[in-house]
Amino acid sequence: MTDGQERAWEDLSARYVLKVPRDAAVTSIAPGAVIDPAHVWGRSARLIAEIGSGQGHAIVHAASTRPDDDFLAIEVFTAGLARTMLEADRAEARNLRLVEANAPEVLQHLLPPASLHELWVFFPDPWHKNKHNKRRLVTAEFAALAARSLTDGGVLRLATDWEDYARQMRDVLDEAAGFMRDFEGEWAPRFDGRVLTAFERKGAHAGRSIRDLSYRRDPSAVRGI
Numbered sequence: 649m650t651d652g653q654e655r656a657w658e659d660l661s662a663r664y665v666l667k668v669p670r671d672a673a674v675t676s677i678a679p680g681a682v683i684d685p686a687h688v689w690g691r692s693a694r695l696i697a698e699i700g701s702g703q704g705h706a707i708v709h710a711a712s713t714r715p716d717d718d719f720l721a722i723e724v725f726t727a728g729l730a731r732t733m734l735e736a737d738r739a740e741a742r743n744l745r746l747v748e749a750n751a752p753e754v755l756q757h758l759l760p761p762a763s764l765h766e767l768w769v770f771f772p773d774p775w776h777k778n779k780h781n782k783r784r785l786v787t788a789e790f791a792a793l794a795a796r797s798l799t800d801g802g803v804l805r806l807a808t809d810w811e812d813y814a815r816q817m818r819d820v821l822d823e824a825a826g827f828m829r830d831f832e833g834e835w836a837p838r839f840d841g842r843v844l845t846a847f848e849r850k851g852a853h854a855g856r857s858i859r860d861l862s863y864r865r866d867p868s869a870v871r872g873i
Protein backbone atom coordinates (compact mmCIF):
# COMPACT_ATOMS: atom_id res chain seq x y z
CA MET A 649 0.00 0.00 0.00
CA THR A 650 1.08 3.62 -0.50
CA ASP A 651 1.62 5.83 2.55
CA GLY A 652 -1.79 7.42 1.92
CA GLN A 653 -3.45 4.03 1.80
CA GLU A 654 -1.65 2.97 5.02
CA ARG A 655 -2.96 6.15 6.67
CA ALA A 656 -6.47 5.50 5.36
CA TRP A 657 -6.34 2.06 6.89
CA GLU A 658 -5.21 3.49 10.26
CA ASP A 659 -7.69 6.37 10.30
CA LEU A 660 -10.76 4.92 8.68
CA SER A 661 -10.82 1.15 9.13
CA ALA A 662 -12.46 1.36 12.56
CA ARG A 663 -15.43 3.07 10.89
CA TYR A 664 -15.64 1.03 7.72
CA VAL A 665 -13.99 -2.40 8.00
CA LEU A 666 -15.77 -5.27 9.71
CA LYS A 667 -13.67 -7.17 12.21
CA VAL A 668 -14.37 -10.82 11.57
CA PRO A 669 -13.24 -14.06 13.16
CA ARG A 670 -10.89 -15.91 10.82
CA ASP A 671 -10.34 -19.54 10.06
CA ALA A 672 -6.83 -20.69 8.97
CA ALA A 673 -6.29 -18.31 6.01
CA VAL A 674 -5.97 -14.53 6.49
CA THR A 675 -8.93 -13.79 4.23
CA SER A 676 -11.08 -16.62 5.57
CA ILE A 677 -14.21 -16.37 7.71
CA ALA A 678 -14.63 -18.71 10.65
CA PRO A 679 -17.71 -20.93 10.46
CA GLY A 680 -20.42 -19.58 12.74
CA ALA A 681 -19.22 -15.96 12.44
CA VAL A 682 -22.60 -14.66 11.34
CA ILE A 683 -23.38 -10.91 11.66
CA ASP A 684 -26.65 -9.18 12.43
CA PRO A 685 -26.96 -6.54 9.67
CA ALA A 686 -29.33 -4.38 11.76
CA HIS A 687 -26.64 -4.22 14.45
CA VAL A 688 -23.74 -3.59 12.03
CA TRP A 689 -25.49 -0.80 10.06
CA GLY A 690 -27.52 0.43 13.00
CA ARG A 691 -30.86 0.16 11.23
CA SER A 692 -33.01 -2.15 9.10
CA ALA A 693 -32.57 -1.29 5.43
CA ARG A 694 -32.10 -3.07 2.12
CA LEU A 695 -28.60 -4.53 1.97
CA ILE A 696 -26.60 -4.69 -1.27
CA ALA A 697 -23.23 -6.47 -1.44
CA GLU A 698 -20.57 -6.25 -4.13
CA ILE A 699 -18.04 -9.04 -4.56
CA GLY A 700 -14.63 -7.96 -5.83
CA SER A 701 -15.34 -4.26 -5.36
CA GLY A 702 -11.80 -3.36 -6.50
CA GLN A 703 -11.11 0.34 -5.94
CA GLY A 704 -14.71 0.78 -4.77
CA HIS A 705 -15.96 3.01 -7.60
CA ALA A 706 -19.32 1.27 -8.09
CA ILE A 707 -20.16 0.69 -4.45
CA VAL A 708 -19.12 4.14 -3.19
CA HIS A 709 -21.13 5.74 -5.96
CA ALA A 710 -24.13 3.58 -5.04
CA ALA A 711 -23.77 4.14 -1.29
CA SER A 712 -23.49 7.89 -1.65
CA THR A 713 -26.43 8.20 -4.06
CA ARG A 714 -28.71 5.74 -2.25
CA PRO A 715 -28.61 6.80 1.41
CA ASP A 716 -31.68 4.73 2.28
CA ASP A 717 -29.92 1.47 1.39
CA ASP A 718 -26.96 -0.23 3.08
CA PHE A 719 -23.90 -1.59 1.25
CA LEU A 720 -21.17 -4.16 1.83
CA ALA A 721 -17.96 -4.27 -0.22
CA ILE A 722 -16.29 -7.70 -0.25
CA GLU A 723 -12.66 -7.68 -1.42
CA VAL A 724 -9.36 -9.46 -0.79
CA PHE A 725 -7.19 -6.65 -2.20
CA THR A 726 -6.08 -4.53 0.78
CA ALA A 727 -4.96 -1.50 -1.23
CA GLY A 728 -8.31 -1.50 -3.06
CA LEU A 729 -10.13 -1.47 0.26
CA ALA A 730 -7.99 1.46 1.42
CA ARG A 731 -8.92 3.38 -1.75
CA THR A 732 -12.56 2.48 -1.18
CA MET A 733 -12.44 3.90 2.37
CA LEU A 734 -10.82 7.14 1.17
CA GLU A 735 -13.51 7.56 -1.50
CA ALA A 736 -16.28 6.66 0.93
CA ASP A 737 -14.99 9.16 3.49
CA ARG A 738 -14.74 11.86 0.83
CA ALA A 739 -18.32 11.11 -0.26
CA GLU A 740 -19.42 11.00 3.41
CA ALA A 741 -20.96 7.57 2.84
CA ARG A 742 -21.92 6.22 6.24
CA ASN A 743 -24.07 3.35 4.94
CA LEU A 744 -21.10 1.34 3.60
CA ARG A 745 -19.03 -1.34 5.31
CA LEU A 746 -16.10 -3.33 3.93
CA VAL A 747 -14.95 -6.83 4.60
CA GLU A 748 -11.48 -8.10 3.65
CA ALA A 749 -12.37 -11.69 2.93
CA ASN A 750 -12.84 -14.46 0.42
CA ALA A 751 -16.32 -13.85 -0.99
CA PRO A 752 -17.73 -17.41 -0.94
CA GLU A 753 -16.92 -17.62 2.78
CA VAL A 754 -18.66 -14.29 3.38
CA LEU A 755 -21.79 -15.69 1.75
CA GLN A 756 -21.49 -18.98 3.59
CA HIS A 757 -20.53 -17.88 7.09
CA LEU A 758 -20.84 -14.12 7.61
CA LEU A 759 -24.17 -13.13 6.08
CA PRO A 760 -27.41 -14.58 7.43
CA PRO A 761 -29.54 -16.49 4.91
CA ALA A 762 -31.87 -14.24 2.87
CA SER A 763 -30.14 -11.07 4.05
CA LEU A 764 -29.21 -9.49 0.70
CA HIS A 765 -31.51 -7.48 -1.52
CA GLU A 766 -28.92 -7.49 -4.31
CA LEU A 767 -25.57 -9.13 -4.96
CA TRP A 768 -23.21 -7.64 -7.54
CA VAL A 769 -20.28 -9.32 -9.31
CA PHE A 770 -18.76 -6.92 -11.85
CA PHE A 771 -15.74 -7.98 -13.88
CA PRO A 772 -14.63 -10.91 -11.73
CA ASP A 773 -11.12 -12.17 -12.48
CA PRO A 774 -11.57 -13.93 -15.85
CA TRP A 775 -8.91 -16.64 -15.49
CA HIS A 776 -9.14 -16.86 -19.24
CA LYS A 777 -6.40 -19.43 -19.86
CA ASN A 778 -7.96 -22.88 -20.13
CA LYS A 779 -5.78 -24.34 -17.40
CA HIS A 780 -6.96 -21.57 -15.01
CA ASN A 781 -10.71 -21.66 -15.79
CA LYS A 782 -11.37 -23.73 -12.70
CA ARG A 783 -10.38 -20.76 -10.49
CA ARG A 784 -13.36 -18.73 -11.68
CA LEU A 785 -15.73 -17.44 -9.01
CA VAL A 786 -19.04 -18.12 -10.72
CA THR A 787 -19.68 -21.84 -10.46
CA ALA A 788 -22.63 -24.00 -9.41
CA GLU A 789 -21.32 -23.91 -5.81
CA PHE A 790 -21.19 -20.12 -5.94
CA ALA A 791 -24.75 -19.98 -7.34
CA ALA A 792 -25.98 -22.04 -4.38
CA LEU A 793 -24.30 -19.65 -1.91
CA ALA A 794 -25.72 -16.63 -3.74
CA ALA A 795 -29.21 -18.18 -3.65
CA ARG A 796 -28.82 -18.76 0.09
CA SER A 797 -27.82 -15.14 0.72
CA LEU A 798 -30.46 -13.37 -1.36
CA THR A 799 -33.92 -12.61 -0.10
CA ASP A 800 -36.94 -13.80 -2.14
CA GLY A 801 -37.13 -11.51 -5.16
CA GLY A 802 -33.53 -10.37 -4.62
CA VAL A 803 -31.32 -9.88 -7.66
CA LEU A 804 -27.89 -11.19 -8.62
CA ARG A 805 -26.22 -8.85 -11.12
CA LEU A 806 -23.10 -9.77 -13.06
CA ALA A 807 -20.98 -8.25 -15.80
CA THR A 808 -17.90 -9.39 -17.69
CA ASP A 809 -16.00 -8.53 -20.82
CA TRP A 810 -14.97 -12.15 -21.43
CA GLU A 811 -17.42 -13.86 -23.80
CA ASP A 812 -16.76 -17.42 -22.63
CA TYR A 813 -17.05 -16.44 -18.96
CA ALA A 814 -20.32 -14.63 -19.73
CA ARG A 815 -21.62 -17.83 -21.32
CA GLN A 816 -20.38 -19.91 -18.39
CA MET A 817 -22.15 -17.56 -15.92
CA ARG A 818 -25.37 -17.78 -17.93
CA ASP A 819 -25.20 -21.59 -18.20
CA VAL A 820 -24.52 -21.95 -14.47
CA LEU A 821 -27.32 -19.59 -13.42
CA ASP A 822 -29.86 -20.91 -15.93
CA GLU A 823 -29.31 -24.31 -14.31
CA ALA A 824 -29.21 -23.09 -10.70
CA ALA A 825 -32.16 -23.94 -8.48
CA GLY A 826 -33.82 -20.86 -7.04
CA PHE A 827 -32.95 -18.38 -9.80
CA MET A 828 -34.99 -17.01 -12.71
CA ARG A 829 -33.61 -14.95 -15.57
CA ASP A 830 -34.45 -11.29 -15.01
CA PHE A 831 -33.91 -10.28 -18.63
CA GLU A 832 -35.24 -11.02 -22.08
CA GLY A 833 -33.14 -11.85 -25.10
CA GLU A 834 -29.57 -13.05 -24.95
CA TRP A 835 -28.14 -10.68 -22.34
CA ALA A 836 -29.41 -8.21 -19.75
CA PRO A 837 -29.29 -4.51 -20.55
CA ARG A 838 -26.37 -2.64 -18.98
CA PHE A 839 -27.14 -2.09 -15.28
CA ASP A 840 -27.36 1.68 -14.96
CA GLY A 841 -26.01 1.54 -11.39
CA ARG A 842 -22.73 0.21 -12.72
CA VAL A 843 -20.04 2.86 -12.83
CA LEU A 844 -17.55 2.62 -15.71
CA THR A 845 -14.33 1.18 -14.27
CA ALA A 846 -10.85 0.64 -15.68
CA PHE A 847 -11.67 -3.05 -16.22
CA GLU A 848 -14.68 -2.27 -18.39
CA ARG A 849 -12.78 0.43 -20.27
CA LYS A 850 -9.83 -1.91 -20.89
CA GLY A 851 -12.11 -4.70 -22.15
CA ALA A 852 -14.00 -2.38 -24.48
CA HIS A 853 -10.71 -0.87 -25.70
CA ALA A 854 -9.47 -4.36 -26.57
CA GLY A 855 -12.63 -4.87 -28.66
CA ARG A 856 -14.41 -7.19 -26.21
CA SER A 857 -18.18 -6.90 -25.76
CA ILE A 858 -19.41 -6.15 -22.26
CA ARG A 859 -22.11 -8.62 -21.15
CA ASP A 860 -24.51 -7.99 -18.27
CA LEU A 861 -26.66 -10.66 -16.63
CA SER A 862 -29.31 -10.44 -13.93
CA TYR A 863 -31.10 -13.24 -12.12
CA ARG A 864 -33.96 -12.98 -9.66
CA ARG A 865 -34.15 -15.15 -6.57
CA ASP A 866 -37.27 -17.26 -6.84
CA PRO A 867 -37.47 -20.20 -4.42
CA SER A 868 -40.08 -21.87 -6.63
CA ALA A 869 -37.65 -22.01 -9.57
CA VAL A 870 -36.40 -25.57 -9.61
CA ARG A 871 -34.37 -24.69 -12.69
CA GLY A 872 -33.87 -21.13 -13.87
CA ILE A 873 -35.52 -21.34 -17.28
Ligand SMILES: C[S@@+](CC[C@H](N)C(=O)[O-])C[C@H]1O[C@@H](n2cnc3c(N)ncnc32)[C@H](O)[C@@H]1O
Pocket residue numbers: 699700701702703722723724725728749750751752769770771772773774845846847848
Ligand atom coordinates in the same frame (compact mmCIF):
# COMPACT_ATOMS: atom_id res chain seq x y z
C1 LIG B 1 -10.92 -7.72 -12.28
S1 LIG B 1 -11.13 -6.99 -10.70
C2 LIG B 1 -12.64 -6.05 -10.88
C3 LIG B 1 -12.82 -5.00 -9.82
C4 LIG B 1 -14.11 -4.16 -9.92
N1 LIG B 1 -15.30 -4.99 -9.82
C5 LIG B 1 -14.13 -3.34 -11.18
O1 LIG B 1 -14.94 -3.59 -12.07
O2 LIG B 1 -13.30 -2.41 -11.26
C6 LIG B 1 -11.66 -8.37 -9.71
C7 LIG B 1 -11.56 -8.10 -8.22
O3 LIG B 1 -12.07 -9.23 -7.51
C8 LIG B 1 -11.28 -9.43 -6.36
N2 LIG B 1 -11.43 -10.83 -5.95
C9 LIG B 1 -10.98 -11.92 -6.62
N3 LIG B 1 -11.31 -13.05 -5.98
C10 LIG B 1 -11.98 -12.68 -4.86
C11 LIG B 1 -12.57 -13.40 -3.79
N4 LIG B 1 -12.52 -14.73 -3.75
N5 LIG B 1 -13.18 -12.72 -2.81
C12 LIG B 1 -13.23 -11.35 -2.85
N6 LIG B 1 -12.69 -10.61 -3.85
C13 LIG B 1 -12.07 -11.26 -4.85
C14 LIG B 1 -9.87 -9.06 -6.80
O4 LIG B 1 -9.02 -8.73 -5.72
C15 LIG B 1 -10.14 -7.86 -7.72
O5 LIG B 1 -10.09 -6.63 -7.03
